[in-house]
Amino acid sequence: MCALIHDRSIEEAVSPPPPAALQARAPRTNLFLSASIEADDASAPVRIRNLSETGAMIEGPAFPAIGSTLKLHRMEVDVDARLVWQAGPRAGIHFAGTITVAEWVSGKRAASGPLFGQTRVDAIQATIRTGTAPLVAPHPEPVPGAVAAIPDLERHLAEEIALVRRSLEDMGDVMTDDPIVVQRHHKLLQTFDLSCQVLDHIARILTAEDRGKAVAAVGMDELRARLTRG
Known part of the structure; x- marks a missing residue:
């Protein structure tokens, strides 16, 4: 197994995607999930x-050589x-076996109750991108009285x-990836970013x-002036 290669600094290590004949794959879901790879310690x-159940496209600062296992x-x-x-x-990987996409979205082997923290954030991000039903347990009905x-x-x-x-920031990242959206709505995107900062300060307080x-x-x-006004 080869050590990780920093692709941005070594252009010759970058290879194009495989021919179409090698690209046959199961349907894939677009996501933005935190993970890590391990190769050769x-x-x-x-x-x-x-x-998908059989592979993924990942994005990161370093990868092993093409053909390596990880x-x-x-x-x-x-x-x-x-x-x-x-x-x-970016790189494409093929799994040694099949996986369950829902488990990877939640980060858990089996669902057990409501999702919280980063798990819930990732599930909502997946929902935003795919339009599928959110992996969040419904709130129980209140008991009268x-x-x-x-x-x-x-x-x-x-x-x-x-x-x-964090969900809004993720939506903002998606929008800023589109140069047309940035050109037409850059002022609104700045307001969007400021709103995220306000939410962050309120949560910290x-x-x-x-x-x-x-x-x-x-x-x-x-914001500080509004919070300290009489």
Whole structure:
């Protein structure tokens, strides 16, 4: 197994995708999932850009040589694979066996209850890109007349705000990949980015031990002024 090659600095290591005859593959789902690859005791972070039961296209700073075997990791799941092509920062890999796409979206071997944190973010990102039903458990129906305190409500609210921010940032990344959208709507995209920053500050303030200090540390002058107004 070969050591990882930094593709951006070694142009000759970049190879085009394989001929059409070698590209027959199962239907793939476009995604943007955090993962890592391991080859010959070296590892590197990657993003899974599309995924099927038998292979994936990944994006990252370094890859092993074409034809090398590697292991793709994501949270609780992993799979052995072979690198079959590379073009710039992207590469195609073929799995040694078949995988379940839903498990890789969630990062868990088997679904068990609602999704939280990065798992839920990734599931929502997949939903945005594919238009499929979200992998999020529905909220239970409230019991009539039941009133109960919700522990750590503010922390949960902060987590939800952070989730929305990260999902919006992901949508923004998709939009800024389109030069026409950037040209036509660059001012709106700037407002979009500022809104994400506001959500980030609010989430941090809600979870801070000293909220006064957290507000004072806000780098956005207008937001800090609004939060401290009488």
